[in-house]
Amino acid sequence: MLLPENLIQRKREYPSLADVYGQKNRDILMEDRKHRICYGVELETGTDYSMPERIMVYDACEYEHQIRALFRKHREEGTFDDFLDRKSRIKKDDLLLPTVTVVLYLGEGHWEGKRRLTDLFHIPVCVADPPESKICDYAFSLLEADFLSAENHRTDLKEFFQAMQCRQDRERLKQLIRSDGFQRLSPETELAIAAHLNIRRLVRRMRKGEVPMCKAFDDLMQEERRNGRKEGMERGIEKGLERGIKKGKKEGKKEGKKEGKKEGKKAERLGIIGRMKKEGLEEALIIRLTGCTKEEYAAAPGI
Secondary structure, three states: OOOHHHEEEOOOEOHHHHHHHOOOEOOEEEEEOOOOEEEEEEEEOOOOOOHHHHHHHHHHHHHHHHHHHHHHHHHHHOOOOOHHHHHHOOOOOOOOOOEEEEEEEOOOOOOOOOOEHHHHOOOOOOOOOOOHHHOOOOEOEEEEHHHOOHHHOOOOHHHHHHHHOOOOOHHHHHHHHOOHHHHOOOHHHHHHHHHHOOOHHHHHHHHHHOOOHHHHHHHHHHHHHHHHHHHHHHHHHHHHHHHHHHHHHHHHHHHHHHHHHHHHHHHHHHHHHHHHHHOOOOHHHHHHHHOOOHHHHHHOOOO
């Protein structure tokens, strides 16, 4: 059983990894001084498809760190006995601390990457002597925040995992934040929860106003409701304008067709009057036959 009083945090830097993984530090490395074992934790918010290889390299770097520490100790104390000691950098009876690395996946849903090194290999299946048994494998333990049993934890991790598991349900999250367990959280834990909920505005409110997460979340919910109502009104006005424009265009086309027919009939009528003028018919007769006005008679083309 792991007990807090037996654990001590170790700071590790692996400079050679900076160009490969973009970082040279382990997220968390603790040493159990009673049982002489190291525990590493890598916090991931997204899947890393090369994670088995990455964990293997992290652990190998930790073992290399331990070997270098033993080498420096023996060299300073002058305790190397022969060439084999110096070649190995450690003595025959020296032992390393085993390292167990766990990946804590804080993303939503399940981890989508591989869990074992051999899962990354292309291994032929149509061979007489399968090579799987000769390949050294490397696996890591995986914890998924969305599927952990939060009730099994007695520390702030209980509230942390509870919050992670209802991040998509704002109302449920609101009730959770108002619970007694959350009222007892330290400001640092509250900020960590807010950050991993990926609600940036909540984090900014907490940092800027130095207010508890409960109040900051309530303020944020109220703001989102106001913005939602405002956005709804704006969308309603926008849709109303779109419908009005469409209706206006439709009525405009209809009115245009009507006006066009009217103008066409008028032009046709004036054309008839004009041809009658050209035939030499008198004005009084043309007006009587067509029923046109004197203005229309005057506007019609003639001789």
